[in-house]
Each structure stands twice: as structure tokens, then as C-alpha cells.
Amino acid sequence: MNASIALTVSDVCQRFTRGEQSIDVLHAVSLSAAVGESLALVGPSGSGKSTLLHLLGTLEKPTAGQIAIGGQDPNALSEPELARFRNEQIGFIFQSHHLLPQYSALDNTLVPTLAFPQESRANRARDLLTAVGLAQRLKHRPAELSGGECQRVAVARALINRPGLLLCDEPTGSLDRQTATTVADLLFTLHRSEDTVLVIATHDPELAERCDRRFALREGTCVEV
Ligand SMILES: Nc1ncnc2c1ncn2[C@@H]1O[C@H](COP(=O)(O)OP(=O)(O)OP(=O)(O)O)[C@@H](O)[C@H]1O
Numbered sequence: 001m002n003a004s005i006a007l008t009v010s011d012v013c014q015r016f017t018r019g020e021q022s023i024d025v026l027h028a029v030s031l032s033a034a035v036g037e038s039l040a041l042v043g044p045s046g047s048g049k050s051t052l053l054h055l056l057g058t059l060e061k062p063t064a065g066q067i068a069i070g071g072q073d074p075n076a077l078s079e080p081e082l083a084r085f086r087n088e089q090i091g092f093i094f095q096s097h098h099l100l101p102q103y104s105a106l107d108n109t110l111v112p113t114l115a116f117p118q119e120s121r122a123n124r125a126r127d128l129l130t131a132v133g134l135a136q137r138l139k140h141r142p143a144e145l146s147g148g149e150c151q152r153v154a155v156a157r158a159l160i161n162r163p164g165l166l167l168c169d170e171p172t173g174s175l176d177r178q179t180a181t182t183v184a185d186l187l188f189t190l191h192r193s194e195d196t197v198l199v200i201a202t203h204d205p206e207l208a209e210r211c212d213r214r215f216a217l218r219e220g221t222c223v224e225v
């Protein structure tokens, strides 16, 4: 549904100010991803990986610099336009699944479709949950699912609106090695079949190695490694 997109980050700076103290977490960070590429963001704790993901996710605006997602500068959009752009073009997966406890796997997958009127996505939700191996768990609530199964629902939910950009912050960080591999396998399979740009912040060298390219953040700078 959504066009395939590429991603460009140009000289992005992010400064956090608290009272007298300012920290330049990101200083002139640049990177790019071609349509359908996967990128890993690596670097020590506190190096700004999550901060950069927030900026890519248009959840925050950079102090300086430009971000273009599919040629669109999110900063040029009004708040309502930005909310719609984010909803349609960007999928998020976090370390914890953030599923709504009272909803079934199917209804959790459909949550991102509720914000804006659009065609029914129930069939797509079923297809995605089948693709992540949960065809027999559609009516289960998070408390009735394992941690790995919840994260697989989160993967389906992130993809429901066919986003062009899929952002993952330590997506397998809470899972045992075998479950982490299963979830990563699904993530890469769907990233390819859905033709999204995939950006993963991770401390896991195996996960980083599976990405097409790796960018290391350190003391505000970003270099491809
Ligand atoms: N809203 C904020 N206000 C002030 N400082 C912030 C804010 N968000 C992040 N920081 C600071 O920015 C730095 C980078 O944090 P960030 O969460 O991006 O690191 P990270 O690379 O994701 O680390 P980790 O690997 O531990 O998840 C930290 O020093 C943090 O204290």
C-alpha cells in the first residue's frame, strides 16, 4: 500500500538541556538507507541509539539537521499531518512488547489501524499473525502468551499499516537466545517481504551482523563500521 521508502539523516544534532547542563547526545550524525535496506545502530549504553530512533520515528524533533523519510521532511508537516504520517509510514518494536493486556492478539495487532479510518485490516492482521506463527493464538490475551509470542504479536502490530520504515529498539533484548533467533528470523523475513527499511538498535552482535549495514554511535558521532 505505502510506497517503498529510503531514509536520509543529514548532520543531525540532538542536545538535551536540563537546568545549567547541556548534553550533545548526537553531534552531526549522518546516515542513509536505500529502499529495503536493514541498518544496525550499535554503540555503548548512553551513546544515543534510542535517541536517534526517537528522531527517526518523528517522536522528537532534532535540535539541528535534517531527516528525510521517503523524501518527506517530517518537520515540514503540521502536527495532524505528522501523526498520520507516523501512523502510516513508521512501525515501532521495543524491547518490551507494550501489548494492551485486555485485548487479544488479533485486536492488539489492529490497534494502529484505529487512529485513522481505513479499509478493514482484519484479514491482514490474521495473515501477519499467521506469518509469525500465531494462527492458533488469535484470541489469546498477552497474559496467555509467552514472552516470545507477545513480541511476535508486536512484530505483526508494527507491520499492520504497511509502514515503509520499521524501527526496533533492542527487539530481542528480553528474550532467551533461541527465542531471540526466532523473533529475529521473523523480523528479517517480513522486512524483506514487506520491503521496509529496517533500523535496529542493538547490543547483540549477532543481530547487528544480520543487517545489511552497521553504524556505530560513540560520543555523539556516527560512523559506518
Ligand atoms: N529526554 C532526555 N532528556 C535528557 N537527557 C536525555 C533524554 N533522553 C536521553 N537522554 C540522554 O541521552 C543519552 C543517550 O541516551 P539513549 O537512551 O539514546 O542511549 P542508548 O544508546 O539507547 O543507550 P542503551 O544502550 O542503554 O539503551 C543518555 O546520556 C541520556 O541520559
Ligand SMILES: [Mg+2]
Pocket (backbone or CB within 6 Å): 049, 050, 051, 169, 201
Ligand atoms: Mg537505548
